[in-house]
Amino acid sequence: MSANSTLPIERHTIFQNSLMSALLDGIYDGEMTVSELLGHGNFGLGTFDALDGEMVIIDGTCYQLRGDGTATVADLTQRSPFAVATNFVPRIVRTAPAGTVRADLSTFIDSLLPSKNYMYALRITGRFDFVKVRTVTKQQRPYRPMVDATGDDAEHTFTDITGVIAGFRTPVYEKGISVPGCHVHFIDDDRTRGGHILDFTVGEATIEVCPATDLKLRLPLTHDFSRAELSPEDLDQQLHTTEVKQ
Numbered sequence: 001m002s003a004n005s006t007l008p009i010e011r012h013t014i015f016q017n018s019l020m021s022a023l024l025d026g027i028y029d030g031e032m033t034v035s036e037l038l039g040h041g042n043f044g045l046g047t048f049d050a051l052d053g054e055m056v057i058i059d060g061t062c063y064q065l066r067g068d069g070t071a072t073v074a075d076l077t078q079r080s081p082f083a084v085a086t087n088f089v090p091r092i093v094r095t096a097p098a099g100t101v102r103a104d105l106s107t108f109i110d111s112l113l114p115s116k117n118y119m120y121a122l123r124i125t126g127r128f129d130f131v132k133v134r135t136v137t138k139q140q141r142p143y144r145p146m147v148d149a150t151g152d153d154a155e156h157t158f159t160d161i162t163g164v165i166a167g168f169r170t171p172v173y174e175k176g177i178s179v180p181g182c183h184v185h186f187i188d189d190d191r192t193r194g195g196h197i198l199d200f201t202v203g204e205a206t207i208e209v210c211p212a213t214d215l216k217l218r219l220p221l222t223h224d225f226s227r228a229e230l231s232p233e234d235l236d237q238q239l240h241t242t243e244v245k246q
């Protein structure tokens, strides 16, 4: 791609199971297995049934990041109520400026993108001075809306840690379908610690971007989903409270 191109170089599909607005409404049980999900991509993020931890998929392996900050390989039979996946192709590769915090790196990444109107998978690999994560914790039925459930979040800060930040930059027009802006999860090199990223500072890292043009949306065939309220009036506020927390 030339430096001033405003188009992705290739068509590329992102797969998504269910909707962010369904998760916000407390639809925490899905009918898609990790096994099926991995058939749609070797890279991604999401959560597990009953909101039992954050999910990250790296190099075709799906990991479960729990409230105690630990990571384990997810079983193929586990289920997910919300996940986004793709086959990651690093089409744009840059060095991340050292000392950059999340907000500034987000601006830097935006400057690398051909257009804000497409979807992007993002992978940032290297060493971080610190990484602050939160992790949703397992819920019990009857499920509360996510703005209440995330009040139970466990937060962890890892310092001087190597690993990978993986996720997606989603256009604002997908608000409710997904999380607008950057939504990224972290897992360390040993694949033993991680969570949903709140903030970080780059030590020495490489940014890889995979532009996407096509969205394959899979809606759950469940009664819970069919009855969910998917267009709440305070959608913006709910997204901010549950995903950004700042």
Ligand SMILES: [Zn+2]
Pocket (backbone or CB within 6 Å): 045, 054, 183, 184, 185, 196, 197
């Ligand atoms: Zn997340």
